[in-house]
Amino acid sequence: MRPGPAPRLAELAAERASGALLCDAGTVYLADGKVVHAESPLAPGLEVLLITGGRLTADSWREAAGHPAAAGRVGRFLVDSGRLTDAELEICHLGALFDAAWFALGPGSGPRGFQRGAAHWLGPVRPVDPVALEREIRRRGELLDSLWPYPRVDTEPVVLRRPDGHLPPVTRRRRAVLALVDGVRTPVGIARALGRPAFHTLLDVRRLAAAGYVETPRAPRTPMPRAPEPGPAAVDFAEPDAPLLRRLRDALEAHL
Known part of the structure; x- marks a missing residue:
């Protein structure tokens, strides 16, 4: 298996390098x-969060991003022109950075190269220590698995389950996610439509899967190349038995 980007990021940090990984x-x-900064096609960008969240209009964003005085320093220009406060820019920027970094540096992603000297058009806002970033990525992965340890939920279209009348109530935030579940949108697509960070939506979808509101995609069976040798029956762990896990969880909670 190809190593992830974390070792390369650590090397670049030790070199005090500047550029794009x-x-x-x-x-x-x-x-x-x-x-x-970090960006990923799987995470809504800073502009999506600001516009969909109602803090900026699309026209205001385009005007700022295209202004000659904003070249290479769009973030600073948004503040200097009165469109955002320093605090608003910093909070939204850090949210977008950590969200995109989860995908860029997280499971399934690998390094492809380093463009030395490359700079992002947003300009400096608040730098993040690479060690702290890697620690947060590990924490997020552990959090997802603690909620519902089936990562296929994160990448496949979200599908509603038939309600059984005994499901726990959901928060208003997760009701907004359920309203966009159509069997076509993935969690990332739902996040983009809501203007929310993608990782937060992954959390919501895993919680909804654990509660029984949406389906847990079943892993494809691995074809057997030949008949098994005589002996004890083999157990297939490839497919999550989500209904069984939910029943076990409900039974345990009922006795607490």
């Missing part, structure tokens, strides 16, 4: 060894 699922930008 290209990964299979995104790009991480560094300046003097610190992470200054």
